[in-house]
Amino acid sequence: MIELNHIKKTYSKGLVTALKDISFSVNHGELFGLIGPDGAGKTTLFRILTTLLLADDGTATVNGLDVVNDYKQIRNCVGYMPGKFSLYQDLTVEENLHFFATIFGTTIKENYTLVKEIYQQIEPFKDRMAGKLSGGMKQKLGLCCALIHKPDVLFLDEPTTGVDVVSRREFWEMLRKLKKQGITILVSTPYMDEANLCDRIALIQKGEILSIDTLAKIIESFPKDLYAIKSANIFKLLQDVRSYPGVGSCFAFGDALHVTFNNSSDKDVIKYLHSKDHTDVSMKLITPSIEDCFIHLLSPSI
């Protein structure tokens, strides 16, 4: 459904590299997540696929259509929701939806079933100016407007950034339902915890794809055993574990440290920590999270 071949993009006459050499494909009816921190190149990638930017090098197709030559057809069959709220702030909710439906050559009535469930949530505020909606409501309205013409492919650039936890969950719920209707969805997010909601994910950092697979496979490919170490004084613990000779990587995650060892399963570390006056020391083998994988992929040397 979406194909990228060696896409490269630079800004400021080649001084800033946004995308290095991106190749991947998204299957029909897939919910594909593009996960990476701010400035990783996610928005640039979206803009190239939605025909808004031209890549310096490489080719890409959406729905079998070339993003450069067939841009007019692509603009007919995709729905795009930019990262920044991009509706008319001085038009009401209903006016926005009506406007975008008409622009795409359809009516609200025609495709109402598609947006019904989402629109019903914002319908009580249909006479409110779009600029006066809350963050979550704005995103729902944005999704409605991007969906109203029943696109084959939906591009959502960071739809959940700045949205509260409950609205985020609801939003992903909607995406899963849309997927069931056969719409291919490419969604980007800086939140790692949303990775398990996608069929497949691509981890992206500094314009490079680090890994593309299902979440399970990415976690499976984590090369070492990962341990969670806890103690009463977490701050001191971090310093002490890092100074321990056999430690490969060590990062703080909430109230515990996620640690890998160069020689797998180095039980002596507990003794070492006791010798450093730590109390309540515990250590257990855990399954890596997407964050662990991401950190590992960023610095595979440790």
Add this chain to the structure above:
Amino acid sequence: MKQLIVFIKKEFLQVFRDKSTLLLLFGLPIAQIVLFGFALSNEIKDSKIVVADYAKDAVTAQIINKIASSKYFDIERTLQSADQLQTAFKKGAIKLAVIFPVNFAHDLEHTNKASIQIIADASDPNTATAVTAYMTQIINDYNMQLGRGAGLPLQIVPEVQMLYNPGLQGAPNFVPGVMALVLMLVCTMMTSVAIVKEKELGTMEVLLVSPFKPLYIIIAKLTPNLIISILNLFIILILSSIFLDLQVRGSILLLTIASTIFILTSLSIGLLLSIGANTQQGAMTNSLMGMMLPTLLLTGFMFPIENMPLALQWLSNIVPSRWYFIIVKKVMLKGLGFTSVWKEVLILASMCIFLFTISLRKFKIRLQ
């Protein structure tokens, strides 16, 4: 087509919801007319003068009558002493004083010669020159009447006639200027701001990724401004007709058509400016700096183009408002028809087509 209509409706809705834009759109022409019409007026009308008549005879009475009946002067009071005159001048209460000496009529009859003293407040030299000129004219006029009756030898008298604007009023000159200035500014600024606003808010991104044709975006953006500008044109014409007593002498239809061409030219310039700007403020500055100065300086209504250095004269040829200014003056003040302005209309029309084509070609179908 339905898409276009909905888009245009949306544009109107946005214009009418934005109160500050509305104020600018309709406040600007009104403010300009009021400013130029009343505050910045340098014409001479109802100037307050003082007549000190020490002769009090039939001749002086006739002359004073003549002065009083002129609409340029307003005889304030009749003072007697020189001191009182001094204080009146110092206060700035009067612009001019006319003093008839004792035995005025007697001197005139017997020596064929009498003097009148005219004192003007020359702190504003332009006004002083103008009022003394008017006064001298009135007295000369009376002199002629006397002379004719007495059958003196033939004289050649130059009869100066100020065509189209006999009172040398400011309005006939500045109304066309204000029209050019207001239409130019409103059109370029509104258009560039309207398009850049979509860019700034990110809605342009969504619009571009839609089947809506870029040409339609342009048409939808220009239509409300075109209609509002034509409305503005009529507001200016009505205002100047009611308050400045300045009516259109020529064909209103011709004036409207020429104005529409000029408006379209300005809209195209606004479109061009919007391509270079990324923020509404940038677009505003571009149109103010880029359009306001050339329009003010090179249109010819503030400074005559014939007096400018050759380079500027040449440069003024590419300023659309210059040609529009000429058309308005010819049609509105002189009442001339199409045959007298076709050249200017043709120049404007070609500018319009040229600029619109360029801006259409330059309009970005992508973000960069």
